[in-house]
Structures are given as C-alpha cells and as structure tokens.
Amino acid sequence: MLRFLIRRLIVALLVAATVMTLAFAMTRLSGDLAISIAGPSATQADIETVRKAYGLDRPLVTQFFDWVGRASVGDLGESFFFKRRVSELIGERLPVTLTLGLTGLVIALLVSLPLGILAAVKENTAFDRLVQIVALLGQAMPSFWLGLLLMIVFGLQLGWLPISGTDSWQGYIMPGVVLAFSAIPALTRLTRAGMIQAMASDYIRTARAKGLSRASILLKHALRNAAIPVVAIAAVQLGFMLGGSIVIEQVFALHGVGFLAWESIAKNDFPVVQADVLVLAVIYIGLTMLADLLNAVLDPRLRGA
Amino acid sequence: MRRGWRNAGTWAGAIIVGIAAFCALFAPLLVPHDPFAQDLGKRLLVPFWMPGTDPNHLLGTDQLGRDYLARLIYGCRISMMIGCSVSLVSGIIGITLGVLGGFMGGRVDDVVLFAITTRLSLPVVLVALAVVGLLGSSMTLLMITMGVLLWDRFAVVARATTMQVRNLDFVSAAWCAGCSRFRILAGEVLPNIASHLVVVATLEIALAILLEAALSFLGLGVPPPLPSWGLMIAEAKDYMFFSPWVIVIPGVCLFVLVLGINLLGDGLRDMLGARSDT
Numbered sequence: 001m002l003r004f005l006i007r008r009l010i011v012a013l014l015v016a017a018t019v020m021t022l023a024f025a026m027t028r029l030s031g032d033l034a035i036s037i038a039g040p041s042a043t044q045a046d047i048e049t050v051r052k053a054y055g056l057d058r059p060l061v062t063q064f065f066d067w068v069g070r071a072s073v074g075d076l077g078e079s080f081f082f083k084r085r086v087s088e089l090i091g092e093r094l095p096v097t098l099t100l101g102l103t104g105l106v107i108a109l110l111v112s113l114p115l116g117i118l119a120a121v122k123e124n125t126a127f128d129r130l131v132q133i134v135a136l137l138g139q140a141m142p143s144f145w146l147g148l149l150l151m152i153v154f155g156l157q158l159g160w161l162p163i164s165g166t167d168s169w170q171g172y173i174m175p176g177v178v179l180a181f182s183a184i185p186a187l188t189r190l191t192r193a194g195m196i197q198a199m200a201s202d203y204i205r206t207a208r209a210k211g212l213s214r215a216s217i218l219l220k221h222a223l224r225n226a227a228i229p230v231v232a233i234a235a236v237q238l239g240f241m242l243g244g245s246i247v248i249e250q251v252f253a254l255h256g257v258g259f260l261a262w263e264s265i266a267k268n269d270f271p272v273v274q275a276d277v278l279v280l281a282v283i284y285i286g287l288t289m290l291a292d293l294l295n296a297v298l299d300p301r302l303r304g305a
Numbered sequence: 306m307r308r309g310w311r312n313a314g315t316w317a318g319a320i321i322v323g324i325a326a327f328c329a330l331f332a333p334l335l336v337p338h339d340p341f342a343q344d345l346g347k348r349l350l351v352p353f354w355m356p357g358t359d360p361n362h363l364l365g366t367d368q369l370g371r372d373y374l375a376r377l378i379y380g381c382r383i384s385m386m387i388g389c390s391v392s393l394v395s396g397i398i399g400i401t402l403g404v405l406g407g408f409m410g411g412r413v414d415d416v417v418l419f420a421i422t423t424r425l426s427l428p429v430v431l432v433a434l435a436v437v438g439l440l441g442s443s444m445t446l447l448m449i450t451m452g453v454l455l456w457d458r459f460a461v462v463a464r465a466t467t468m469q470v471r472n473l474d475f476v477s478a479a480w481c482a483g484c485s486r487f488r489i490l491a492g493e494v495l496p497n498i499a500s501h502l503v504v505v506a507t508l509e510i511a512l513a514i515l516l517e518a519a520l521s522f523l524g525l526g527v528p529p530p531l532p533s534w535g536l537m538i539a540e541a542k543d544y545m546f547f548s549p550w551v552i553v554i555p556g557v558c559l560f561v562l563v564l565g566i567n568l569l570g571d572g573l574r575d576m577l578g579a580r581s582d583t
Contacts, residue, residue, distance in 0.1 A: 011419070011422070014419065015419070015422050015423050015426055018419075018423045019423060019426055019427060022423075022427065026432065026435055026436060026439075027435070027439065029436060029439055029440060136564065136567055136568065136571075137564065139511075139563075139567055140511070140515075140560055140561075140563040140564035140567055141560060142515055142518050142519065142535075142556065142559050142560060142563070143519070144518075144519055144522045144535075144538070145518075145538060145552065145556035145559065145560070148538070148542065148545060148552050148556075149552075149553075149556070152545060152546065152549050156546050239426075242428075243427075243428030243429065243430065243431065244428070244429075244430055246428070246430050246431055246434070246523075247430060247519050247522070247523065250523055258431070261431050261434070261435075262434065262523065265434050265435050265438035265439075265525065266438065268438075268439075270439075273435050276431065277427065277428060277431055277432060277435065280428040280431065281426045281427055281428065284425070284426045284428070285426050288422075288425075288426070
C-alpha cells in the first residue's frame, strides 16, 4: 500500500510540474507579452517600461524558473489589472467555484444513482430504455444554452429563482443543475453497467439462495460493489466540472475562478490566467489521486496496479 | 424489439447527420438570403409560427436584420467543418500515441500514459480560451487548438484496443513472416482497431461541435460576423427575455445535430461490434 501511495504521489507531482510548464508556455505563445499588455495605443517607450516593470526583459529561462520556484511555494505572482496578489484573488473566488462544483456533483449523484440502479433492475424494459434516452439527451445538451433556457423559464417567467449572482443559496440551484447535466449521463451509465455486472455475479446468487430480501441484496450487496467505479468517476467528474464551470459562471455571472479567468484573458492579465490553469489542474490531480486511493481502499485487488 | 428501437435511433441519427452534411456542403445554394447582409429596418422579425411574420424570412431576422435561416445554414457548415477537422487533428495525435503505447509497451507506454494523464488534468475550455484570447481568434487557430486538446479519448481507446490485438495469432504470424514493425502496425493492427476508432471519431465530432459553440458563446471562438451557432446565441442573449426564439432556434439546431451524431455513433458501435468503455 505504501509503495502504491508513493508511486501515485510521484506521478501526481510530475503531472503538476508538466502543467506548470505548459501554463507558462501557453501565455508566451503570443510572442511579445509586453506589447499586448501595454495596449494598442502604447508608444515604444511605454512598451519598454512595461517590459522592465513586469520583468519581461529577463531571459525566458530565468522567467520560467522564477515562476516555477515561486508557484511551488504558493506565490502565484501579482495581477496586472487588479494590482493584487494572484493567490489572494483566487482564494477569494475559489469558494464560489467549489460550492458550484459540489452542488452540481450532489445533484448529479441524486439523479444518476437512483436512475442507474432502477434501469439495471428493470434491464431491457421500457424504463431502462427511457433512462438511456435521457442520458443521450443530456449528453447532447449545450450547457450554456440550457442555462439560458432555465433563466428564461424559472427566472423570468415563473420568477422562482434569481437569474444571477450569489447573494443567496438559491443562486446556486440553476447553475448547479446545469453543471450536473454534464455528469449525469456518464454517472448513470456507469451505475447501470456496474449494477448489471454485480447482479450477475456469484455472490448475488449466494445471497439470493440464502433468502435475503430483494432490497438487502440490491442495496447491501450489489450497490456496494457497483459503487466502487462510480465513486472514482464522481471524483474525476467533479474535477471536470470545476474546469468546465467557466462557461456556467459566465452565463450566471457567478464570480468564481472561471469568471476570473475569463475576465483576465480579456485583459491580457497573464499571471492570473496561468495561475488559474495551474490551480484547476492541481485540484483535478488531487481529485484523481483521491479517487485512486478510494479505489485501493475499497477494492484491495487494485493495489498491485 | 430492443434491436428495432436501436435501429430507429441509428436511422434518426443518420438522417440528421445527412441533412446537416447536405446543408454544410451546399450552403451557398440553399440560403434564401445573404447571411451577412444587414437590414436595420428589419431587425428581429419573428419566425413563421408567430403573428406578424415576414414570409421572406421564414425564421425571422437577428438584431442586425440578417436572415436567421441563412445564418443557421451557414452555421451548420461551420459546426460540421470544425467537428470534422478537430476530429481529424485529434485523431492523428491520439491514434499515433495510443497505438505506439499499446504496441510498444514498457517505457514508451509509460510516456503515453503520462501524456494522457497530463492532458486530462488541463481544464480544456480555459486553455482553449486563453490560447485564442492571446493569439486572436480565427477558424484555423480554433481547429488546431481544439485538436491539440481533444485527443485523449482517441489515445485511450487506441491504446486499449491495440493491447488486445497485439498478442493475437495473426500479429505473431506477421512477426514470423519477417514483417517490419511499421508494416505490422499499419497493415495488421490499425485495420483491426479501425472500427473502434470510427466510433470514437463520431463522438469526438459531437464533442468538438459543443466545445466550439461554448467557446464562440464566450466570445473567443469563431470570430464575428461568421454565423456560428454559439456566437448567434451569444449575440442574441440581450434580446432573449423579450423574444426567446432568438436563442431557442440556434440552440435547438445545436442540440439536434449533436444528438444525431451521438445516435449515429452509438448505432455504429453496435453494428461494428465495437465495445468501448466510454
């Protein structure tokens, strides 16, 4: 187990280091950052001033190791636009994104676990087919469009929920539902497949032969085994949701890290952009590691891998 | 019964994709109006099912008086172009990596797996937005950026299927016959995993179309005045509370097209007997 842990940790650190490099390279793609920061009406002297002020006159290698060295200890630099520490900015905005992501995940699980279990129990019936159709529809739904439709219906016409903002918890309902939509198809299919596989196994036959009740077989024996991949994928899906929440934050004007990144891209505020990419990637890496650990704890057979 | 239902889905998907492909190919011949021609005297005309419609503009006009139907048909062309080219770029990257990793195993496979893990940890929408934001939006840049970001599923499936095929008898036979490594990969392995890859390619086209729409909606995808469906929704957003149809029409098109491609992909998967874990 310890060896597994250490190996997993080393891979995670290597991935994080690679992401750091990619995030740095990405912001340097445009060639000369000083020109973009100074703006279209800047004179040559202005550009030189900007270049000096932000340390862009140093060799690229120096800039790179400076960024890696500082970022590794949590110093993500200073925002050009907000004139504040990037780590502070992200720290302020992160709770909004995390709340949104967790809301989305909870809604997704509340929908897809029962649907997947029922579809598996009623395999090849009309209900099963209906669930599969719902999953297909969910997969094809453009999230930003669904968000706008919900705003029109529930925000404007029915007036049940606020259209934007995070003043109250109600503000998270619509964005949470929209975000959940992206994870529901995969989670439902996985629950269904896992349950079908579990129900066909020997230990379920044994449980049946013992005369256990249907509910006990389903929930205690089958679900526990089917849940292993679902738990793992749920953690990974949360990572994807946090990364993808930028679209939904923009639709509902939620000021999370995604919204921050969107603003910063428009303003050429590259320290914020590269830090944002790094933070979201590190959260994802952490979540996948958590998923692997959970798997290993729940299913000892996986520890050797 | 089950088969019949499945077939109906596949047919529906094939018909939707067929219509979309037709629209994309013959857009200039099909459009009733120039999709870029503005007419401020005819702003936000309503579509045919609402009272007070203009028979010249079946689906009405947008906030600049451009014909909505014409823009939709051209938007279909853009979606299909983006979907196919992104799938091609990501397919080349993903299949190369996946087949190499699956076939060579060992160190090479470790590197491929690491690349897949790293790619998955990058927030796609954010990175694509940042690249387009820094370099300025153009169709070519958008296709390349998305292609470079979306190869993960190709790589995962190509790697897994190559591993299954690698140890089969006909590959061993080819080794014994003295075939080169390249010949075995191109002549024996690739044809045998192709059906799985076709399925991934269809699903990837759908994914790329959705991502393009999201990027265009955020203002960093297809540059205006090109009529991308995502961009049409973004431009119409300010009017959606008074005339909801302005966002409903392009959204329904997007939804139906992606649904059609997914249905076709699922149907192909059943037909080709390819079982992919996604």
